Amino acid sequence: MKLDHIAYRVKDRHHAADFLQKTLKYKIETEFEIKFDNGSTADCLVLQPELKDNPEIFISDGTEHSVVGEWVKERNTGGVHHLAYQVSTIQEVVDEWKKNGVEFLTESVIDCPEDNMKQIFSKPVKELGNVIIELIEREDKGFCQNSVKDLMNSTKGV
Secondary structure (H helix, E strand, O other), X not given: OXXXXXXXXXXXXXXXXXXXXXXXXXXXEEEEEEEOOOOOEEEEEEEEEOOOOOOEEEEEEEOOOOHHHHHHHHHOOOEEEEEEEEOOOHHHHHHHHHHOOOOEOOOOOEEEHHHOEEEEEEXXXXXXXXXXXXXXXXXXXXXXXXXHHHHHHHOOOO
């Protein structure tokens, strides 16, 4: 298991990305928008590190009434939303974690077959300052927009 990516929810994704580009030598790889059923949106940036051993960074901001916008508004600031750990066989890890008392935000793993990716969010982990842990199984780097939307929706009210 290794750290795959760090996800931030912020008020201004470009301002945050600028900081990471200048200080930690990340570069923007891709940008996309997630549209929610209520008409709100979240805009997302994926940043790649210059150093291969460093994790990717995912940054999102959102309109009013979006999952991301409401999360930032509740905290009056942005911050680390979750840490994602890459695993070989996600269902085995989920089953093991459940035996150890870890709870998840969805009943089952979110599957994105078109990108050969599976993901799930834990409920906020109190022992880690209420950070969410994501488990992710994938072969290549990249983010599946459909699963990102499902993952964001799973955090409503968290």
